[in-house]
Amino acid sequence: MANVMQRSLPLASTRSPVLQFLRFRGKINIQRPKEPHYERARVIAVTQPKYPELPKARSCFKTRAERTQEQLVNPYNEIIAREVRNWLNHSQLVAIFHMNSISSEEVFRVRVQLHKQNLHLKSYGRQIISQAVTGTQYEAIMPLFHSNHCIVFSPNQQQIGQLLKITRRVPQMVLLGGIVEQTLLSRNELVAYAQMPGLQGAQAQLVQTLNLAAGQLVQHLQAHQGNLVQVLDVHAKGTGSGNSTETTDES
C-alpha cells in the first residue's frame, strides 16, 4: 500500500524529488571544477577532437611562427608602391641616403629645411620599394635599401647644391647615390654634378672653348705691340720720377 502510494504520487515522495534546485543565491563554481569520475573522464578523453597536422615535408623547416600563421598579402602595399613609382617618375632628382641613429626632432628640422627648397624627404620599407621598382628601369637602386635609409625627391635637378649644403650639416645622413634625369649616379658623380656650373655657365664655357683658337691668333698678332706699349709706359714712369727727384734736389 505504501509502495503503491509512493509510485503513484512522485511529487509527494521525499526520497527522490523530480525537481532538484542546484543554485540558490550564491555564485556557482566554474574555476575549480571537480575531478570527473573515472568513467566520465574516460569518455571525455576518447571524445576529444583530433586535428590533422600539416604534412611534415612542407612544414619541417619553417619556424613555429610560420607554421601557425601565414601572412596575407596586403593590398595597401600595392597602393604605396604605386606612390613610390609616381615619385620616381616625376622627380628629376632622387637622392638616397643611409640613415644613422637620429632623433625625430633632428629629422623634422632637416625635413623643414629641405621642404623650403622644394626637396621632399621620404622613407619606405624595402619590401614596398622592391615591389615598386622590380621590372622597371629603376631596378638598379635596390641594393641601396638593405639597411636604414631615406630618400629625397625633387622635381628640379638644380637643387642638388642646396641638398648637399643642407645634408652636410647632418652627420647622420650619408649620401649613397642618386638618380638625376633618369641616370643613376654614384656618390662621387653626384658631388661632381653639383660642382658643375649651371646651364648658362656651361654654355659660356662652350663659347669660350670655341673662341679659343681665334683668340689665340689675335693674341699672337697683338703680342709685340702690347709689349712695346708696356715698355714705353715703364720708361715714361721712370723718367717722370727721375725729373721729380731732380727738381726736389735742386730746391
Place this chain on the structure above:
Amino acid sequence: MSVPFSGTLRRSGGIVSAIGKQLKSINLKGVKRITVQLDPFAENVKSTREFFFLLSTPKVVQTNPKCVVKSDIVCDRQPASIKFSLIDAAQEQAQVKEIRFNSSNLNTLELLELCNKHVSSLAPPEEVTNKVLTKAEKQKLGGGSKKVLKKK
C-alpha cells in the same frame, strides 16, 4: 634507464638579443676615430651598414663622445672595411696603430664580437675620482666613538 641531462634549460632569444648583449659590452674609450669605408653598390655591405648604424646609437657614442665615426663612400666596388684608429695608450698596449676589419664576409653579430674582443679590451680603465662624503658618512668614518645622545 636514465640518461644524464644534456642541453639547455633556457632557450636563447635569437640573433637580436645576441646583438643587444654584445652592444651592451662595447666600449670605444680606446679609439680616436672610426672610418667605415664601403661601396653601397658592392655585394655584402649590409652587415657593414648595420654595424655603422649600431656605432651611431646614443649608448655607444656615450662610451666615448670624443671618438669620431666617419664614413667613406667609394665607387670602385672594393670590399667594405672598418678602421679603428687607436689612442696612444691603446696603441702602446696593442703594439698597433689601427685595427682594420674586412667586413665583406662577416655578419653584424660577428663584427660586434670581434670589436668587443679586440677594441673594447683596449679601453683604458676608469680612474676613481674623489668621492664627496656626506656629513653622515664622515661621522661614521671619524666620529664613531663620539656619539651624542639626543634628549627628546
